[in-house]
Amino acid sequence: MLKFLEKIKTISTKIYNGLKSLWKKVDSLADQYCPTAIAVVNAIKSFNESSTADVVETIIETVIPGTTDDKIISAVRTFLKEELPKVAEVLGIVNDVAAIESDNAKLVYILSKLNVTSAKGKLYNDIAAKIVSALSDGKLTANECWGIVEYYYEETK
Numbered sequence: 001m002l003k004f005l006e007k008i009k010t011i012s013t014k015i016y017n018g019l020k021s022l023w024k025k026v027d028s029l030a031d032q033y034c035p036t037a038i039a040v041v042n043a044i045k046s047f048n049e050s051s052t053a054d055v056v057e058t059i060i061e062t063v064i065p066g067t068t069d070d071k072i073i074s075a076v077r078t079f080l081k082e083e084l085p086k087v088a089e090v091l092g093i094v095n096d097v098a099a100i101e102s103d104n105a106k107l108v109y110i111l112s113k114l115n116v117t118s119a120k121g122k123l124y125n126d127i128a129a130k131i132v133s134a135l136s137d138g139k140l141t142a143n144e145c146w147g148i149v150e151y152y153y154e155e156t157k
Contacts, residue, residue, distance in 0.1 A: 008148070009140040016135045030098035038091045045084040048077055107132045123155050 047053050057077065061070045093113050100106045111129050130151060134144035 004149075006142075008145050009142075012131050012135060012140050016132075027098045030094050034091055034095040034098065038088065038095060041084055041088045041091060044080065045088065048080045048084065053077070104132055104135070123152070126155075127152060 057073050060073060093110070097106050097109060100109060108129060111125055111132070114125060127148060130148050131140070134140050134148065
């Protein structure tokens with residue numbers, strides 16, 4: 001059992017250190033590009049939902065003969081209406097994460113934003129949060145590993 005806990009400790013520490021390194025790289029990119037990307041996505045979203053876009057669509061449909069362009073424009077506008085809010089939400093999360101100083105707080109924030117619906121997914125989300133909490137000091141002790149394993153056992157029996 002001790003070897004198992006040591007393996008969990010090693011794997012968890014490697015994941016934590018990898019994520020910590022990734023945060024540093026992503027933070028600078030997010031700080032630099034997220035505000036502009038959010039503004040662009042919101043501008044496209046606003047235009048797509050405006051009466052001006054309706055007028056432009058009507059003009060294009062009238063000027064270009066046939067129905068192919070009508071179908072394409074309709075499909076594009078529908079796609080934008082459905083997907084741009086999702087893109088804006090993700091960019092907002094990335095921007096929020098970049099503003100958080102603590103690596104542990106970043107991971108906890110990301111985990112809180114995941115829309116986990118299945119029982120198994122929620123269990124894994126809880127375990128990930130416990131691992132992040134246990135790694136807050138950069139180390140994972142045998143007692144912390146045991147507590148995580150015990151939690152998993154209790155939740156799955």
